[in-house]
Amino acid sequence: xxxxxxxxxxxxxxxxxxxxxxxxxxxxxxxxxxxxxxxxxxxxxxxxxxxxxxxxxxxxxxxxxxxxxxxxxxxxxxxxxxxxxxxxxxxxxxxxxxxxxxxxxxxxxxxxxxxxxxxxxxxxxxxxxxxxxxxxxxxxxxxxxxxxxxxxxxxxxxxxxxxxxxxxxxxxxxxxxxxxxxxxxxxxxxxxxxxxxxxxxxxxxxxxxxxxxxxxxxxxxxxxxxxxxxxxxxxxxxxxxxxxxxxxxxxxxxxxxxxxxxxxxxxxxxxxxxxxxxxxxxxxxxxxxxxxxxxxxxxxxxxxxxxxxxxxxxxxxxxxxxxxxxxxxxxxxxxxxxxxxxxxxxxxxxxxxxx
Amino acid sequence: xxxxxxxxxxxxxxxxxxxxxxxxxxxxxxxxxxxxxxxxxxxxxxxxxxxxxxxxxxxxxxxxxxxxxxxxxxxxxxxxxxxxxxxxxxxxxxxxxxxxxxxxxxxxxxxxxxxxxxxxxxxxxxxxxxxxxxxxxxxxxxxxxxxxxxxxxxxxxxxxxxxxxxxxxxxxxxxxxxxxxxxxxxxxxxxxxxxxxxxxxxxxxxxxxxxxxxxxxxxxxxxxxxxxxxxxxxxxxxxxxxxxxxxxxxxxxxxxxxxxxxxxxxxxxxxxxxxxxxxxxxxxxxxxxxxxxxxxxxxxxxxxxxxxx
Numbered sequence: 001x002x003x004x005x006x007x008x009x010x011x012x013x014x015x016x017x018x019x020x021x022x023x024x025x026x027x028x029x030x031x032x033x034x035x036x037x038x039x040x041x042x043x044x045x046x047x048x049x050x051x052x053x054x055x056x057x058x059x060x061x062x063x064x065x066x067x068x069x070x071x072x073x074x075x076x077x078x079x080x081x082x083x084x085x086x087x088x089x090x091x092x093x094x095x096x097x098x099x100x101x102x103x104x105x106x107x108x109x110x111x112x113x114x115x116x117x118x119x120x121x122x123x124x125x126x127x128x129x130x131x132x133x134x135x136x137x138x139x140x141x142x143x144x145x146x147x148x149x150x151x152x153x154x155x156x157x158x159x160x161x162x163x164x165x166x167x168x169x170x171x172x173x174x175x176x177x178x179x180x181x182x183x184x185x186x187x188x189x190x191x192x193x194x195x196x197x198x199x200x201x202x203x204x205x206x207x208x209x210x211x212x213x214x215x216x217x218x219x220x221x222x223x224x225x226x227x228x229x230x231x232x233x234x235x236x237x238x239x240x241x242x243x244x245x246x247x248x249x250x251x252x253x254x255x256x257x258x259x260x261x262x263x264x265x266x267x268x269x270x271x272x273x274x275x276x277x278x279x280x281x282x283x284x285x286x287x288x289x290x291x292x293x294x295x296x297x298x299x300x301x302x303x304x305x306x307x308x309x310x311x312x313x314x315x316x317x318x319x320x321x322x323x324x325x326x327x328x329x330x331x332x333x334x335x336x337x338x339x340x341x342x343x344x345x346x347x348x349x350x351x352x353x354x355x
Numbered sequence: 356x357x358x359x360x361x362x363x364x365x366x367x368x369x370x371x372x373x374x375x376x377x378x379x380x381x382x383x384x385x386x387x388x389x390x391x392x393x394x395x396x397x398x399x400x401x402x403x404x405x406x407x408x409x410x411x412x413x414x415x416x417x418x419x420x421x422x423x424x425x426x427x428x429x430x431x432x433x434x435x436x437x438x439x440x441x442x443x444x445x446x447x448x449x450x451x452x453x454x455x456x457x458x459x460x461x462x463x464x465x466x467x468x469x470x471x472x473x474x475x476x477x478x479x480x481x482x483x484x485x486x487x488x489x490x491x492x493x494x495x496x497x498x499x500x501x502x503x504x505x506x507x508x509x510x511x512x513x514x515x516x517x518x519x520x521x522x523x524x525x526x527x528x529x530x531x532x533x534x535x536x537x538x539x540x541x542x543x544x545x546x547x548x549x550x551x552x553x554x555x556x557x558x559x560x561x562x563x564x565x566x567x568x569x570x571x572x573x574x575x576x577x578x579x580x581x582x583x584x585x586x587x588x589x590x591x592x593x594x595x596x597x598x599x600x601x602x603x604x605x606x607x608x609x610x611x612x613x614x615x616x617x618x619x620x621x622x623x624x625x626x627x628x629x630x631x632x633x634x635x636x637x638x639x640x641x642x643x644x645x646x647x648x649x650x651x652x653x654x655x656x657x658x659x660x661x662x663x664x
Contacts, residue, residue: 043587043589044587044589044590044593045589045590045592045593070622071592071593071595071622071623072593073622074592074618074619074620074621074622075589075592075593075619077619078618078619079588079589079592079618079619080589082618192453195450195452195453199548200548200549200550203550213617213618213619214618215618322587322589326587326590327575327576327584327586327587327589327590328576328584328585328586328587329585329587
């Protein structure tokens with residue numbers, strides 16, 4: 001009886017072609033561009049969209065000169081535009097990395113911080129804020145956060161693998177949790193020792209896009225490009241991995257090797273974006289699931305679409321964060337969860353697919 | 356860290372002797388040699404001080420500065436980890452933000468001065484029968500004068516306290532009289548940290564700038580319950596302040612050149628005209644006697660400011 005019922009329910013789920021449809025890609029790119037334009041046009045300071053467009057498209061013939069004031073031009077070109085680009089980069093990276101982690105570990109609850117990247121980056125940043133003479137906002141902070149994130153993931157990998165080759169991905173996840181808890185404890189200790197740094201550290205943990213210019217975009221871009229490229233190249237293999245390690249190996253794949261490559265690529269790009277934007281939760285967990293619910297279960301679909309929709313999602317979250325209590329700013333990590341969670345609940349409620 | 360943003364209660368000093376009646380007012384009328392026991396009415400209500408304190412613990416960097424300025428320094432046995440002025444103050448690891456009641460009691464104090472009642476510090480000290488005077492963050496210079504008078508009464512230095520406040524009032528009058536006014540048209544941005552937290556005119560430091568007829572760009576962001584808003588960089592660039600005062604030169608190491616290097620900030624008048632002025636973070640975040648020095652350095656800096664027509 002139960003079996004028949006389950007079979008019936010399964011047949012109710014329409015089988016999706018695993019191919020990535022052109023329509024979805026078009027929609028993803030359109031969302032990303034649309035969000036980007038809105039992000040550039042709207043901000044704490046009202047600037048004419050027409051003049052802004054003139055400025056942005058000034059390289060084209062017949063557009064005519066823009067009549068922005070020096071202050072408005074600086075706001076547009078040196079604050080908003082790099083900020084929108086960075087938000088797209090960070091959102092896309094966290095989403096595709098989250099999807100990659102979910103695929104590599106066959107765990108729907110995996111996010112890019114699963115193996116301790118967030119805790120490691122947090123410890124590195126706290127250390128710089130609290131103990132170096134360079135102080136906050138220096139060039140040292142992204143370097144320390146990046147190193148911390150990579151060290152944490154490496155540590156989790158070493159601990160999780162210590163029991164031998166036969167261990168499952170679950171051991172790795174548990175090792176990640178242990179490493180993250182330990183590093184968070186160390187970070188809290190440092191933070192309490194130097195209480196004057198509390199607000200700075202707290203601000204970093206909630207994520208920020210506010211003080212950046214093009215510098216941060218250029219800093220993160222190489223790692224993100226390589227990481228995302230490697231992940232995308234493994235999209236078919238992740239589909240096979242979804243069947244289970246034994247099945248994958250019976251098809252001639254080396255499951256653990258694929259997992260290692262994908263996890264390293266996802267961790268590298270996560271570390272790079274965490275280093276420039278702080279800890280932005282929720283995006284890496286939820287965006288892949290939203291894509292999965294609306295567009296299908298194959299990683300050939302999920303990975304590229306997560307990149308587009310994650311970017312668009314974070315641009316909009318950042319827009320809300322910097323306008324809703326203008327001229328003050330709300331940390332972006334607050335916005336992603338506050339607006340993202342209800343939206344996800346809505347998709348979960350209305351979709352008929354398996355999450 | 357700016358943890359005590361609370362409004363100072365209207366505080367009165369009451370010098371009360373057992374049968375000489377009670378006098379009130381911001382300046383105590385008791386004679387210079389006030390006799391103990393006496394009652395000081397501070398932010399935490401009336402506090403009885405049985406005898407002239409000889410073992411004072413200060414958990415407030417501002418109160419530490421005030422105590423030493425009125426000549427009560429020799430009665431102070433311990434100050435908190437933030438009290439770095441004067442350098443001769445007996446700095447300890449005690450914290451006013453994370454107060455450890457046992458550690459405070461171990462100094463066997465006969466008077467504790469603190470600026471924020473965290474973790475029921477006041478009630479705990481009361482239980483231990485240790486007189487504790489809460490002097491919360493000032494919002495005006497008048498609060499500062501009141502607190503100096505209160506500490507003068509509480510420590511037996513009424514005469515010195517009165518002389519100090521008189522000198523401060525006189526110095527401030529002179530500085531203001533000699534400062535350029537720019538017809539009240541000069542705008543400023545007071546930076547507290549690198550995430551652009553600032554203070555509006557409704558803060559202690561805001562009232563100090565107002566003495567020099569400066570206009571605060573953050574006032575549109577002022578809220579009745581928050582006078583320390585965080586500004587977006589877009590807003591700051593748009594507001595285009597004539598002068599930028601940096602109160603994050605110490606720990607965060609901000610200078611005119613780090614400010615100029617921020618994206619888009621080179622278009623701000625203050626940056627373009629070289630009117631970015633680094634100031635002492637400690638003084639800017641306290642409400643003690645050195646605020647006169649702060650005002651003087653701001654006024655001096657203004658003398659070289661040229662307002663673009």
